[in-house]
Amino acid sequence: MPIITRAQKVVNLTFATGHAMMGLSPGPATGKIITEIISGKTTSVDTKMFQL
Numbered sequence: 001m002p003i004i005t006r007a008q009k010v011v012n013l014t015f016a017t018g019h020a021m022m023g024l025s026p027g028p029a030t031g032k033i034i035t036e037i038i039s040g041k042t043t044s045v046d047t048k049m050f051q052l
Contacts, residue, residue, distance in 0.1 A: 002026065004033055004050035014038055015052075 007013035016034050019026055029045075036043045 002030065002050055003052060004030060004037075004047055005052060006037060 002018040003015045005015050007015065014034055014037055016030050019030070033043055033045065033047060033050075037047070
């Protein structure tokens with residue numbers, strides 16, 4: 001299961017990891033979600049399942 005979330009203790013750290021061997025397939029969607037998280041926008045999908 002991928003981890004896509006902001007770090008709780010480090011302000012400028014965002015995780016997008018754990019895609020196993022499928023990194024190219026979910027890459028564009030992960031990039032969009034990370035962009036939304038960093039920009040402070042509402043994410044286009046619920047990311048609770050991808051948090052630590």
